[in-house]
Structure formats: C-alpha cells, structure tokens
Amino acid sequence: MKIVLASGNKGKIKEFEKLMPNDEVVAFKEILGDIEIIEDKDSFKGNAIKKAQTIYDELEKKGYKDIIVISDDSGITVPALNNEPGIYSARYAGVNASDKDNNSKLIENLNKKNIEKTSAFYTACIAIIYQNEVYTVHGWMHGNVINKELGQDGFGYDPMFIANGFEKTLGELGYEAKKDFSHRTKALNLAKKVLDVIL
Numbered sequence: 011m012k013i014v015l016a017s018g019n020k021g022k023i024k025e026f027e028k029l030m031p032n033d034e035v036v037a038f039k040e041i042l043g044d045i046e047i048i049e050d051k052d053s054f055k056g057n058a059i060k061k062a063q064t065i066y067d068e069l070e071k072k073g074y075k076d077i078i079v080i081s082d083d084s085g086i087t088v089p090a091l092n093n094e095p096g097i098y099s100a101r102y103a104g105v106n107a108s109d110k111d112n113n114s115k116l117i118e119n120l121n122k123k124n125i126e127k128t129s130a131f132y133t134a135c136i137a138i139i140y141q142n143e144v145y146t147v148h149g150w151m152h153g154n155v156i157n158k159e160l161g162q163d164g165f166g167y168d169p170m171f172i173a174n175g176f177e178k179t180l181g182e183l184g185y186e187a188k189k190d191f192s193h194r195t196k197a198l199n200l201a202k203k204v205l206d207v208i209l
C-alpha cells in the first residue's frame with residue numbers, strides 16, 4: 011500500500027518506514043518538494059489534521075487519486091514545567107531550533123527549578139486522510155526526563171527520556187527497544203486498525 015507521509019522530520023520518517031515494512035511509505039517532499047505548513051492549532055490533533063489535509067489537498071491538485079496521507083504531530087509534556095513544551099516541542103528554543111537547542115532549553119528550565127528527574131510523557135496524534143475523510147488516533151509513552159543527555163540514538167528529546175520500566179534513556183537503548191512501546195508505535199497500531207476497516 012502506498013502511503014504519503016505528511017512529515018519533514020527525518021527521525022519520524024525513519025520510524026514510520028520501520029513500523030510499516032510492508033507498505034510503501036513516501037515522504038511528501040519526494041513528490042511535492044518543500045511545503046511549509048504553519049502549525050498554529052492548539053492541540054496535537056489540530057496540527058496533525060492540518061498537516062495531513064494540506065498535503066492531501068496538494069496531491070489532489072496534482073491529480074493524485076485514492077491516496078492515503080498520514081501525518082504525525084507529537085511532543086513531550088513535562089507537568090513540573092507547566093506542561094511545557096507540549097505542542098511546541100519542535101520549536102521550544104525558537105522557530106528554527108535544532109533538537110540540540112531544544113534539549114538545551116529543556117535542561118536549562120529543569121535546572122532553574124533544581125529538577126534532576128521528573129515525570130514526563132510523549133504524545134503522538136496520527137491523522138489519516140483517505141477519500142477526503144479524516145481519522146485521528148493517539149498514543150502515549152510515560153516516563154521521566156532527566157537534566158542531561160545520555161546516548162546518541164533516537165531523535166529529539168530521546169537522550170533525556172527514560173521510559174517507565176527502564177533504567178536507561180531512549181538515546182542509550184536505541185530504536186529496537188523504543189519501537190515496542192513508543193507513543194508513535196501505539197498510535198500507529200491504532201492507525202493500522204483504521205486502515206484495515208476503511209481500505
């Protein structure tokens with residue numbers, strides 16, 4: 011099955027490709043080139059729908075029919091920091107912030123409150139659009155964030171996140187561990203059930 015991924019995040023694209031080995035997953039950029047989508051909604055769901063709808067509409071304009079578009083809006087929420095960065099995770103340290111910049115900002119804000127470790131969770135909302143119908147599903151992963159980066163694997167905040175039941179960060183454990191219980195895996199398992207019904 012050919013699925014167009016409405017994401018420009020290389021870490022996410024890699025994860026989707028691994029999670030859907032039997033499908034042809036194509037990042038939108040390969041078909042449409044660069045498109046900037048302003049994520050101005052107030053929820054993961056709102057932004058996920060906006061990303062999927064924008065790409066779906068552009069593909070339709072180009073004559074693509076019966077296309078399945080999937081998007082992912084995700085982020086990490088730290089209750090001890092007033093639920094920051096949440097939907098602003100990708101731009102916590104500013105509009106064009108790198109993962110490194112965002113991690114530094116999170117470390118800085120944890121240190122300001124003298125927090126070495128505190129509970130946190132990831133959310134992923136996946137939106138699916140097929141034949142102009144929109145479907146959304148969510149997945150979560152709970153654990154703790156720490157005020158330092160450990161390990162090189164994963165992307166984004168993974169080197170700072172220790173999932174419940176583990177001693178090491180996702181940056182140290184690597185993707186093979188993360189893929190069994192991540193927010194994205196859980197949301198995608200639900201998305202696959204939706205696809206089974208609608209296709």
Ligand SMILES: O=c1[nH]c(=O)c2ncn([C@@H]3O[C@H](COP(=O)(O)OP(=O)(O)OP(=O)(O)O)[C@@H](O)[C@H]3O)c2[nH]1
Pocket residue numbers: 016017018019022049061082083084085086099100109112132164165166167168169192194
């Ligand atoms: O360590 C992480 N492991 C994860 O599994 C994960 N999932 C999300 N995130 C963070 O949340 C932002 C999403 O923002 P986001 O959904 O707007 O994505 P994005 O802007 O990077 O790409 P796009 O899909 O919108 O094109 C990302 O940049 C990351 O910082 C993660 N960090």
Ligand SMILES: [Mg+2]
Pocket residue numbers: 049100
């Ligand atoms: Mg984004």
